Amino acid sequence: MIIRKAAIKDFEKLKEIKILSKKEELKYSDTLKSLGKNKEIYFSYLKKDLMHKNRSIFIALENKKVIGMVLAQCFEPLPISKFQKKGYISNLYVLKGYRKRGIGKKLVIPVLKWLKEKNVGHITLEIHVNNKPAIKLYRRLGFEDYTIKLAKKI
Numbered sequence: 001m002i003i004r005k006a007a008i009k010d011f012e013k014l015k016e017i018k019i020l021s022k023k024e025e026l027k028y029s030d031t032l033k034s035l036g037k038n039k040e041i042y043f044s045y046l047k048k049d050l051m052h053k054n055r056s057i058f059i060a061l062e063n064k065k066v067i068g069m070v071l072a073q074c075f076e077p078l079p080i081s082k083f084q085k086k087g088y089i090s091n092l093y094v095l096k097g098y099r100k101r102g103i104g105k106k107l108v109i110p111v112l113k114w115l116k117e118k119n120v121g122h123i124t125l126e127i128h129v130n131n132k133p134a135i136k137l138y139r140r141l142g143f144e145d146y147t148i149k150l151a152k153k154i
Helices: 010-026 038-050 104-116 131-142
Strands: 002-005 055-062 065-075 086-094 122-125
Touching: 002 038, 002 104, 010 038, 010 065, 010 086, 038 055, 055 104, 065 104, 086 104, 104 131
Parallel strands: 086 122
Antiparallel strands: 002 055, 055 065, 065 086
16 A cells, blocks of 8 residues: 555546545535535545645555545644644545555554644644544544534524
């Protein structure tokens, strides 16, 4: 298995896994529209993520097949922050047949290194409260509860 930073040449390979990740996210969130016509929107965001200098997608490959991915981004926070740069991790996804093999951890470690190289001082991420495997993974990697995000339909 190879873990590496994705490039624009990987766009076609990443489209399928992006849709699979969104299908899974729909199990946890009832705020997203069904995939249907939204696939092109997701592909547009994916392409932007691959081309943006402050974003990076890392992928896991086995036999040239993308089996996992994660997105990292860095940004300048509001001037009231004590950190000059902050980071955000999202869209961690590993194909079902490849889970429980440490691939999620292997994807996140280079993300943390990339963010550190970008002089990021603080990293956040969001996980759906029912996504217990992801919560467990990030806690094992040293992430701690930071805020609680509440939601309400009206």
